[in-house]
Amino acid sequence: MTKTHFEPSIKSRPVYGVLEARTGSEHVFVANAEGAEAILDVAKVADKDFWSAAHIIYVPGRSGETFQAALKALGAPKFYVASHISSALNRLVRSLEDCRMGTQFYLTGTEGLMGQAMRDIMAAGISHMSIQTEHRGSLARRVQCVHCKGIAEDVTTDPYQCPHCDLHLFVRDHYSRRLAAFQAVRIDAEDHGNVPPAEEVFP
Amino acid sequence: MSNEKLKLDVVVSDIVEVTDEIKRFEFQRADGHAFPPFSGGAHVVVEMDDDGTRRLNPYSLMSDPSDTATYAISVRRDDGGRGGSLYLHTKLKQGDRVRLSMPNNLFSLDRTASKHLMIAGGIGITPFLSQIKQLKAQKGRLGTAGKADFELHYFTREPAKTAYLADLSDDAAVSLTTYFDNEDPDRDLTGVMARQPLGTHLYVCGPKPMIDIVINQARSVGWPIENIHHEEFVAPQPGQPFTVELAKSGLTVDVGERQSLLEAIEAAGVDAPYMCRGGACGQCETKIIACDGTIEHNDHWLTDEQRASKQAIMPCMSRFSGSKLVLER
Numbered sequence: 404m405t406k407t408h409f410e411p412s413i414k415s416r417p418v419y420g421v422l423e424a425r426t427g428s429e430h431v432f433v434a435n436a437e438g439a440e441a442i443l444d445v446a447k448v449a450d451k452d453f454w455s456a457a458h459i460i461y462v463p464g465r466s467g468e469t470f471q472a473a474l475k476a477l478g479a480p481k482f483y484v485a486s487h488i489s490s491a492l493n494r495l496v497r498s499l500e501d502c503r504m505g506t507q508f509y510l511t512g513t514e515g516l517m518g519q520a521m522r523d524i525m526a527a528g529i530s531h532m533s534i535q536t537e538h539r540g541s542l543a544r545r546v547q548c549v550h551c552k553g554i555a556e557d558v559t560t561d562p563y564q565c566p567h568c569d570l571h572l573f574v575r576d577h578y579s580r581r582l583a584a585f586q587a588v589r590i591d592a593e594d595h596g597n598v599p600p601a602e603e604v605f606p
Numbered sequence: 607m608s609n610e611k612l613k614l615d616v617v618v619s620d621i622v623e624v625t626d627e628i629k630r631f632e633f634q635r636a637d638g639h640a641f642p643p644f645s646g647g648a649h650v651v652v653e654m655d656d657d658g659t660r661r662l663n664p665y666s667l668m669s670d671p672s673d674t675a676t677y678a679i680s681v682r683r684d685d686g687g688r689g690g691s692l693y694l695h696t697k698l699k700q701g702d703r704v705r706l707s708m709p710n711n712l713f714s715l716d717r718t719a720s721k722h723l724m725i726a727g728g729i730g731i732t733p734f735l736s737q738i739k740q741l742k743a744q745k746g747r748l749g750t751a752g753k754a755d756f757e758l759h760y761f762t763r764e765p766a767k768t769a770y771l772a773d774l775s776d777d778a779a780v781s782l783t784t785y786f787d788n789e790d791p792d793r794d795l796t797g798v799m800a801r802q803p804l805g806t807h808l809y810v811c812g813p814k815p816m817i818d819i820v821i822n823q824a825r826s827v828g829w830p831i832e833n834i835h836h837e838e839f840v841a842p843q844p845g846q847p848f849t850v851e852l853a854k855s856g857l858t859v860d861v862g863e864r865q866s867l868l869e870a871i872e873a874a875g876v877d878a879p880y881m882c883r884g885g886a887c888g889q890c891e892t893k894i895i896a897c898d899g900t901i902e903h904n905d906h907w908l909t910d911e912q913r914a915s916k917q918a919i920m921p922c923m924s925r926f927s928g929s930k931l932v933l934e935r
Contacts, residue, residue: 504806527720528718
């Protein structure tokens with residue numbers, strides 16, 4: 404089990420739930436790495452028929468082969484393994500064009516994956532409130548530097564150095580749903596050079 | 607607030623018979639100024655002085671939102687109602703002066719929608735008439751916001767009682783499907799709902815049972831609640847008379863059988879907040895200080911938990927039975 408407990412924070416910080424099989428005409432899953440386990444948990448309670456209307460887009464990442472056979476065995480007519488989040492998102496965006504109302508969305512895995520998939524589904528006219536999410540796996544964050552606006556993927560430390568402008572940044576819980584990124588601000592803005600050592604707080 | 611400064615003094619410029627039960631009332635401003643533009647789906651509260659009884663009823667504006675010369679409402683005569691529609695139908699004359707609230711919208715189009723699916727029951731067509739005019743106007747403009755497609759499904763009893771049927775069916779921009787009760791009593795729209803593109807928003811306006819059926823059907827085919835909007839125009843239900851104490855005003859007020867709690871508070875000279883007068887907007891929510899009895903909640907604002915805790919009441923719609931009710935008003 405890799406269900407994640409997040410400490411309560413500011414309102415902007417996204418919160419995640421536990422995926423449940425809902426009534427719908429189609430079930431679109433977007434998952435990465437250990438997110439596979441959340442899908443397999445849904446399979447423990449969902450009817451067999453449920454998977455006949457499922458579309459699973461999976462980015463194995465650090466989980467490699469671990470869950471792929473089990474996911475495939477669910478029998479979803481559309482099962483796609485993507486080598487990278489960006490190719491998974493491309494497939495998602497293309498498939499949204501054919502989706503009808505009644506389609507259910509299930510996102511699970513890291514915050515970066517869920518946030519970007521949610522952003523794309525929202526752009527198709529579905530409220531974030533009706534998209535299910537469940538966090539699994541790494542706590543790594545997708546972060547935007549508020550100074551140069553550069554985005555860094557898979558940030559695991561705080562502070563971190565912006566790969567675009569080299570500033571040392573404090574990672575806030577302040578989240579942008581539009582950008583699908585946490586916001587980071589210069590940590591030594593008032594006392595240049597006074598940068599605390601980076602700690603791996605988002606393992 | 608009731609906000610007297612934000613009232614519109616108007617003259618009835620025309621009264622048009624639409625069907626044998628429905629009349630359209632057109633208004634122009636008494637001071638000759640332009641009306642504020644409104645958004646499709648907005649309503650106004652019409653103030654009437656019906657032989658000493660002050661009535662304030664909300665009606666959807668069904669005129670063109672960009673027409674600042676005329677506001678229009680269409681009203682169905684309800685012979686069994688409390689009298690607001692009867693007053694408008696039988697007593698109001700061309701040239702009479704009336705007072706309107708500023709327009710308020712609790713049923714606006716979602717501008718993020720990829721498409722609008724409109725479902726009207728009877729006189730519930732009215733908000734859609736202004737929305738359709740708004741959407742048609744937006745189609746001609748640059749930019750993509752508000753350019754979404756729409757289709758209208760219209761349920762009535764029979765063609766002769768169907769307001770604006772000819773206008774709607776003659777309008778090439780309107781994709782209209784009609785359902786006359788005798789022909790299609792099942793009202794199964796799940797097929798229509800299931801074929802809508804992702805990002806469609808559904809709007810339903812009509813009698814409560816119809817709204818419930820439509821929402822349940824949409825939910826049964828997987829529509830998320832966030833994409834479903836409804837508006838129900840209900841008058842406050844008559845009921846047993848009761849007495850209420852207003853703690854701040856230091857008044858004890860009797861609420862008559864055919865009077866709402868809000869109307870009784872107003873008749874006692876207390877300026878209470880309100881907006882929709884239909885239990886939907888939340889503006890009139892009032893704290894309960896003491897309650898020995900049962901609140902008859904007729905609004906759709908308070909949650910079940912709020913109702914159970916007996917801490918608030920919506921005076922525009924809800925009533926009371928019991929020995930003592932004290933409100934913070």
